[in-house]
Amino acid sequence: MSGYFTEKSSTDTVNARIGDDVSPRLREVMESLVRHLHAFAKDVNLTQEEWEVAIDFLTRTGRMCSEERQEFILLSDVLGFSMLVDAINNRRPAGATENTVLGPFHVGGAPERAMGDTIVQDGKGESCLYEGRVLDLDGNPIEGARIDVWCDNADGFYSVQQPDLQPKWNNRGVFTTAADGLYSFRGIKPVSYPIPDDGPVGKMLAALGRHPFRPAHMHFMITAPGFETIVTHTFVDGDPYLASDAVFGVKESLIAEFKPHGGDTDWHCAFDFVMVQTG
Incomplete structure (x- = not known):
């Protein structure tokens, strides 16, 4: 050759240089990257002008990156690639809780709280009681999760987005489970919010006729000795963006029912998490 x-x-010429x-x-x-990239260009008969637009888009995307x-x-x-990588790396048996993307707003070192405590510090939002169990695949409760x-x-912002406005x-x-595997805490019923759409990715979404919204969700990261870590959300049932999440994070099994609660709490969400043993 x-x-x-x-x-x-x-394709063969480029790969032969490795x-x-x-x-x-x-x-x-x-x-594989070279094969698919070259096949894409040939499939769409990519023009020189389109290639230049792509280079400019990637350049502007890089310039938009920062520590924050x-x-x-x-x-x-927004291309569904993050969710695909997550799915490939977190294949689980039937009955186990499914993963979804971590998202950019997790902060390590959050305070340890007692079961039943509230996580709400700003006094805003519709209150919600979250409770359920952490179980293994056989239905046994997991202690120490x-x-x-x-x-x-309530305004659709995470605390790290508003360090001068939110506690x-x-x-x-x-929260850490006892021998019964039960968890319970008070929060708010989350609200849907847009991902940052003031940069090149947002402009791409608009050009594609797509909105930037994520459906309302509560994040959970669950760890326990001897079990695979779960990184997931519970999504608010009935949210208008469930079927069109801008980052494709919704899985049907993660849609949780939020029921009116009454008393001093507006809502109630019961959801069990099922972990898979390692090894």
């Missing part, structure tokens, strides 16, 4: 480039032999002593996994990934914002991850999210929870406030640990907390 000639080492010179032609349209027909483009050295002999590179990592086998790097070779596998890059050869990662526009490339946002791009991955740490449940890290966080959500937006530091607003709508955040960590």
Whole structure:
């Protein structure tokens, strides 16, 4: 085979330049990337002008990145790529709680709270009692499971987005199960909110006729010795964006029922989490 480039032999020519002593996994990934990238350009007959638009888009995406914002991850999210990578790396048996994306607003070190405590620090929003169990696949309760929870406030912003307006640990907390595997805490009924859409990714969404909204959800990260970590959300049933989540994070099994509660609490959400043993 000639080492010179032609349209027909483009993939083979590029991949043939990879050295002999590179990592086998790097070779596998890059050869596949080149095959799919070249096949895409040939499939759509990509024009020079379209290539220049793509380069400009990627350049502007990079310039939008900072310590506080990662526009490339946002791009991955809205293309469904983040969810695909998460799904590939978190395949679980039937009955186990499904994963979804972590999102950019988790903060480590949230305060440990007693069961039944509130995570609401700003006094805003419709109150909600969250409770349920953490179980294994056989239905046995898991003791010592740490449940890290966080959500937006009633205005649709996370505490880290408004450090000068919200208390530091607003709508955040960590709870640890006892032998009965039960958890219980008070929060708010989350609200839907838009992902940042003032950059190139937002402009791309608009050009595609897509909205930037995420349906209302409560985040959960659940860890327990001997079990796979669960990173997931519970989504508010009836939210208008469930079937069109901008980052494709909704899975049907994660839609939770929010029932009117009465008394000193507006809503009640019961949801059990099922963990898979490691090894």
